[in-house]
Amino acid sequence: MDCYEKMxxxxxxxPPPPGKGGIYSSVRKFGDRFYYTSGVGCKKDxxxxxxxxxxxxxxxxxxxxxARVCVLNLLSNIEAELHDLNRIKRFIKILGFVSSADDxxxxxxxxxxxxxxxxxxxxxxxxxxxxSAIGVxxxxxxxxxxxxxxxxxxxx
Amino acid sequence: MDCYEKMxxxxxxxPPPPGKGGIYSSVRKFGDRFYYTSGVGCKKDxxxxxxxxxxxxxxxxxxxxxARVCVLNLLSNIEAELHDLNRIKRFIKILGFVSSADDxxxxxxxxxxxxxxxxxxxxxxxxxxxxSAIGVxxxxxxxxxxxxxxxxxxxx
Amino acid sequence: MDCYEKMxxxxxxxPPPPGKGGIYSSVRKFGDRFYYTSGVGCKKDxxxxxxxxxxxxxxxxxxxxxARVCVLNLLSNIEAELHDLNRIKRFIKILGFVSSADDxxxxxxxxxxxxxxxxxxxxxxxxxxxxSAIGVxxxxxxxxxxxxxxxxxxxx
Numbered sequence: 065m066d067c068y069e070k071m072x073x074x075x076x077x078x079p080p081p082p083g084k085g086g087i088y089s090s091v092r093k094f095g096d097r098f099y100y101t102s103g104v105g106c107k108k109d110x111x112x113x114x115x116x117x118x119x120x121x122x123x124x125x126x127x128x129x130x131a132r133v134c135v136l137n138l139l140s141n142i143e144a145e146l147h148d149l150n151r152i153k154r155f156i157k158i159l160g161f162v163s164s165a166d167d168x169x170x171x172x173x174x175x176x177x178x179x180x181x182x183x184x185x186x187x188x189x190x191x192x193x194x195x196s197a198i199g200v201x202x203x204x205x206x207x208x209x210x211x212x213x214x215x216x217x218x219x220x
Numbered sequence: 221m222d223c224y225e226k227m228x229x230x231x232x233x234x235p236p237p238p239g240k241g242g243i244y245s246s247v248r249k250f251g252d253r254f255y256y257t258s259g260v261g262c263k264k265d266x267x268x269x270x271x272x273x274x275x276x277x278x279x280x281x282x283x284x285x286x287a288r289v290c291v292l293n294l295l296s297n298i299e300a301e302l303h304d305l306n307r308i309k310r311f312i313k314i315l316g317f318v319s320s321a322d323d324x325x326x327x328x329x330x331x332x333x334x335x336x337x338x339x340x341x342x343x344x345x346x347x348x349x350x351x352s353a354i355g356v357x358x359x360x361x362x363x364x365x366x367x368x369x370x371x372x373x374x375x376x
Numbered sequence: 377m378d379c380y381e382k383m384x385x386x387x388x389x390x391p392p393p394p395g396k397g398g399i400y401s402s403v404r405k406f407g408d409r410f411y412y413t414s415g416v417g418c419k420k421d422x423x424x425x426x427x428x429x430x431x432x433x434x435x436x437x438x439x440x441x442x443a444r445v446c447v448l449n450l451l452s453n454i455e456a457e458l459h460d461l462n463r464i465k466r467f468i469k470i471l472g473f474v475s476s477a478d479d480x481x482x483x484x485x486x487x488x489x490x491x492x493x494x495x496x497x498x499x500x501x502x503x504x505x506x507x508s509a510i511g512v513x514x515x516x517x518x519x520x521x522x523x524x525x526x527x528x529x530x531x532x
Contacts, residue, residue, distance in 0.1 A: 086484035087491040092506035103508030172242035179243040194248035196259030199358035202511035328398035335399040350404035352415030355514035
């Protein structure tokens with residue numbers, strides 16, 4: 065399966081890489097075929113899609129939209145590193161943080177927005193990673209969601 | 221050491237796998253012999269053992285009990301994937317989140333409940349992983365504790 | 377580059393290992409050449425450099441100072457395990473947690489204190505890891521910052 069063809073079918077267009085907000089590598093090689101991404105927020109056209117806390121300042125559905133924007137930003141960073149997203153073989157791990165009110169409790173539903181998109185683009189076996197979805201009181205730039213990925217490519 | 225014999229000695233009985241609250245793999249292979257689990261909460265018989273924030277809604281001791289329930293749920297998920305828990309060679313990393321009041325500060329004591337149980341079942345060398353114990357204001361389903369594991373098996 | 381020489385140039389002196397606040401391995405081998413550290417806080421001479429929440433109880437600059445203390449404690453733990461910090465080849469991943477007020481939003485600036493120090497000591501290519509910088513409402517011992525590292529050594 066060509067992931068670019070799949071993205072065209074789904075009407076998904078990658079944004080330019082989101083730019084860095086600190087001193088780090090956006091994508092870092094780990095062993096002979098694994099890569100860790102840095103955590104990425106939900107900025108679209110340079111500003112956060114949503115800010116504040118889920119259950120107070122944005123809804124579950126808005127959080128899912130923010131999670132999808134995180135995935136687009138992550139894929140854009142990965143493409144800048146690998147040059148070809150078809151080199152991705154398998155996503156291993158998703159760590160998703162949702163800025164949340166104290167009684168929100170629906171972080172998995174929010175991060176499902178990201179998980180669903182990875183599966184839609186890369187297929188069930190490649191896309192369905194292990195995952196933790198965690199609530200926190202505040203994220204960089206007061207953004208709604210931040211996600212990091214661990215993935216595998218074919219060995220070079 | 222047979223971990224099932226050890227569990228019998230300790231009076232530990234694994235529950236059925238806790239069921240998934242989102243789109244993810246409960247256990248994901250990572251390279252030739254490592255596995256990442258998804259984060260798992262402290263549900264027992266389908267509902268959280270404790271909810272809310274440590275230091276406000278539950279005590280350190282109750283949090284430790286919740287952490288032990290997380291381990292049982294994790295081992296149940298791992299057994300469903302590996303079929304035999306004796307295939308586990310070594311736990312590498314524990315990432316534990318404790319839903320906490322702003323001034324709680326005793327997350328390590330809470331997660332010690334999980335660490336102690338892994339060492340009791342698998343022995344000091346296999347069970348004593350690296351660990352971070354982090355406080356957050358809210359977790360999925362308002363659960364008290366969520367834990368994810370990275371572990372190693374014998375190469376197949 | 378000899379990292380000890382570099383530390384002398386920079387006037388950096390490693391403290392003794394900070395001691396453990398729970399049941400875990402401070403540094404854990406992962407595969408043939410990777411290591412995970414446990415999360416470490418900003419204790420200096422046995423007490424936290426800063427406590428409470430960023431934006432309320434300590435400033436960005438104080439948070440950066442705390443992040444640098446975390447790195448010193450981490451390097452001290454790593455030295456106790458590897459005996460020689462020159463065995464470190466590359467930092468793969470930094471996971472940094474900053475105890476934060478609900479509207480703080482500057483976690484990346486805080487964790488930059490840690491990232492900058494690793495690059496200063498080990499050089500750009502070895503030091504510039506992937507990273508997530510996350511806000512939380514509370515950390516062990518009410519400390520300001522907690523950081524964990526994933527790094528690579530030469531294979532033995």
